[in-house]
Amino acid sequence: MEVDKGKGEAEETRKVAEADRDTVTLKSSDGKLFEVSKEAAARLSTVLAGMIAGGSIDDNGTDLKQIGSEALENVVDYCNKHANSIPSAALISSSISFNTAPFKEPEEWERKFVDRLSHDALFDLVEAANFLGMERLLDVTCHKISEMMKGKSPDQIREVFNIKNDYTKEELEEIRQELAWAFYDD
Amino acid sequence: MWASRKPWALDAAAAAAAAAAHRYHRSTPPAVCGSMVTHQQADAGGGGADRITDLPDDVLHIILAHLPTTAEAARTSVLSRRWRRVWTGVPAFSFRYDESPSSSSAQEDQLDRIDAALSGHAATGTTVERLEIFVPFGVPDARVARWLRFASRRLNGELRLVLPSKKSKTRWWESWDEAKEVAIPLCESVITSMSLCLDRTLRFPSHSAAAFTALVALELTEGDVDGGELGSTLSCRCPHLKKLTLDRIMVVTLPTEGGGRDFCIRSDSLEQLKISAIISLDGMLQSCTGMVPTTRTATDSKRKHAISDA
Numbered sequence: 001m002e003v004d005k006g007k008g009e010a011e012e013t014r015k016v017a018e019a020d021r022d023t024v025t026l027k028s029s030d031g032k033l034f035e036v037s038k039e040a041a042a043r044l045s046t047v048l049a050g051m052i053a054g055g056s057i058d059d060n061g062t063d064l065k066q067i068g069s070e071a072l073e074n075v076v077d078y079c080n081k082h083a084n085s086i087p088s089a090a091l092i093s094s095s096i097s098f099n100t101a102p103f104k105e106p107e108e109w110e111r112k113f114v115d116r117l118s119h120d121a122l123f124d125l126v127e128a129a130n131f132l133g134m135e136r137l138l139d140v141t142c143h144k145i146s147e148m149m150k151g152k153s154p155d156q157i158r159e160v161f162n163i164k165n166d167y168t169k170e171e172l173e174e175i176r177q178e179l180a181w182a183f184y185d186d
Numbered sequence: 187m188w189a190s191r192k193p194w195a196l197d198a199a200a201a202a203a204a205a206a207a208h209r210y211h212r213s214t215p216p217a218v219c220g221s222m223v224t225h226q227q228a229d230a231g232g233g234g235a236d237r238i239t240d241l242p243d244d245v246l247h248i249i250l251a252h253l254p255t256t257a258e259a260a261r262t263s264v265l266s267r268r269w270r271r272v273w274t275g276v277p278a279f280s281f282r283y284d285e286s287p288s289s290s291s292a293q294e295d296q297l298d299r300i301d302a303a304l305s306g307h308a309a310t311g312t313t314v315e316r317l318e319i320f321v322p323f324g325v326p327d328a329r330v331a332r333w334l335r336f337a338s339r340r341l342n343g344e345l346r347l348v349l350p351s352k353k354s355k356t357r358w359w360e361s362w363d364e365a366k367e368v369a370i371p372l373c374e375s376v377i378t379s380m381s382l383c384l385d386r387t388l389r390f391p392s393h394s395a396a397a398f399t400a401l402v403a404l405e406l407t408e409g410d411v412d413g414g415e416l417g418s419t420l421s422c423r424c425p426h427l428k429k430l431t432l433d434r435i436m437v438v439t440l441p442t443e444g445g446g447r448d449f450c451i452r453s454d455s456l457e458q459l460k461i462s463a464i465i466s467l468d469g470m471l472q473s474c475t476g477m478v479p480t481t482r483t484a485t486d487s488k489r490k491h492a493i494s495d496a
Contacts, residue, residue, distance in 0.1 A: 121461030123237035130245055139248060145238065152265045162236040163265050175264050179305075181299035182260035 024052065027061035027075070028069035040079040046133030066131050071124035074117070079138055081109060106140045114144040198199065241269050243275055250276045256303060257281070277343075278316035279303065282283045286323035293323050301329070315343035325349050330384060338371040344379045351385040351408055372396035383407035390419040392450040397423035413439035413449035414467070416460050421452040427459045435463040 023035045042049040051057050064072060104115070117125060122141060129137040147155050158165060167175075176183045237244075250273050251261040259273040281300045287293050300319060307314065330349070337345045366386035378400050382388070385408045392415060398404075401424050416437065419426060430451070437449050449465060468480055 007396040061302060065226050119234060123241075126241065130242065135464060138245065142245065142248040143252045146249045149249070149262070150253060150258070157262070158265055161238040163232060163239055163269075163344065164236065167264065172264055175270070179260050179263060179306075181302040182263075184257075184295070184299060 024057050025059065025061045026072060027058075027063050028067055028072040029065050030069050032069040032072070033061045034072050034076045036076045036079045037083055040083040044050070044079055044082060044134050045134060046135070048132060050116075064132075067128045068124060070121060071128040073119065074125050075128050075132065075134070076135070078113060078134075081113065082136075104139075106143055111144075112138045114141055117144075239266065243272060247275050248278075251265055251278050251401040255280050255282055259297070260303070274307075274310065277312075277314055278318075279307070279314055280316070280318040282318070282320040283322065283365075284320075286321075291325055297321070297325060297329055297397050301332065304333070308336065308340065312340075314340050314343040316346075317341055317344070318346040318348075320346075320348045322350060327366055327386070330386075331388045334368065334371055337377065345377050346381045348381070348407075349385055350384045351381050372398065376400040378415045379405075381405040381407070382409070384409050387411070392418065397425070398427075399425060403427075403429040403431075405429075405433070406435050407431075407433040408435070410436035410438060413437045417450050422451070424453070424455075426431045426455050427453060428455055430456060430458070431460040431461045433460070437463055439465065 022038055024038050024041055026034045026036060028034070038052060050100055051062065056062075067075070071160050114122065114125075122144060126138065126141045126145070128134075148160055152160065157163065195477060198490055238249075241249075250262060253259045256273075256276075256279045259276055262269050262273055263271070283301070287296065300321075317333075317340075319333060330347070337347075367389060368384060368386055369389040369391050370382070372391070377398065380398075381400055381403075382405070388406065388409045388411045390411070398419075404420075404424070404427060420430065439449050451459075
């Protein structure tokens, strides 16, 4: 299947009307329509791949009731950017490599893509990627969240993510003793 | 990395005080208000709803797996009750000590922590997909053997054990400590890739019938091996090995019963061979560097990679 490599942002994609058969139309929870390359959608999302293969794609807009328009726009934008980027050696290397990280590091453009997101938009995108079975996008967004935790104290992490501490003082002490190897202070 | 600061060493009372001092709303959680934070960068956080706690465990595991060490992931257990055991679902263990502590007792403490974490996990009986240990100072043989034993029983994936020496990279063979030795246990588990930089003699016991049946990639760095032992292990016990790297390895070959002196690997599966090693033959040293991308042909399914003493 021929993919138009020249396509850019989500806005442009929506204007391309003639490529009907090469795209799928997705509908956000708030009723907005987005078009994305069928090839990219099938390659990047296991859920969309299943829907395309199973013929459950609606030409008038496949309902994705769990995903808001902002998150869906980001998903579509990511798919288009991914289709246009040249995969680096890191992305296409086989599973027999010795990587120091359990996951492949994000590409520069992926980093920029998640860096510009607001706190809520980032979490909306994590949920959308998880819902659509987009392994790579989930990985990239989770990597961003882990960077927001890295090197921080539990208090600092609670503050960044608004986590409510519902432990008692005694319970906290108990955990610190059980996991003393993780709470060292040398 | 975090040795200079000890933010987690705060006691609970100080923690509560710090929380109250910040925008930390215990009694009145702020309303969900997307538009309020729309233009903030994600890092700014704060002020909104707790979005992370409601994510499914699978997703939290991915987030925690991205943290540099297992200790950092384990420390999330104090965030809230929801987080108590989330980290234990991360199927990877990573212990990295980039700087070596000055005193030997502090070094012992660091190694004890690794053992405590591993034995804590061993009690759960679950398998690990990845074990990585990086320690830049001397580790006693018994500890290395214990880690390898853990890997041979619990690991279902990738092992990376890096205990580098401080030797010069160009004249590394001159200061070998031959007294240090460790046996590589053949596996009850499913190790698919193994990278060992152990700075000691590696033994591959031949008495056991077990094999590295799942091993696809093997990288040995800094150490010495018996050519016959390694050759027979690679030829007979690694049926799926595709990638072999020997880097700064001393391969000692002794005359065999048949009169041969080759370090010889026969493999049907090997696709890539990288060698930067010293082959010692009867006291003669021979340096060997090379990379052999092997190709499969229908007629030549048996291949022999031999470094002869000619």
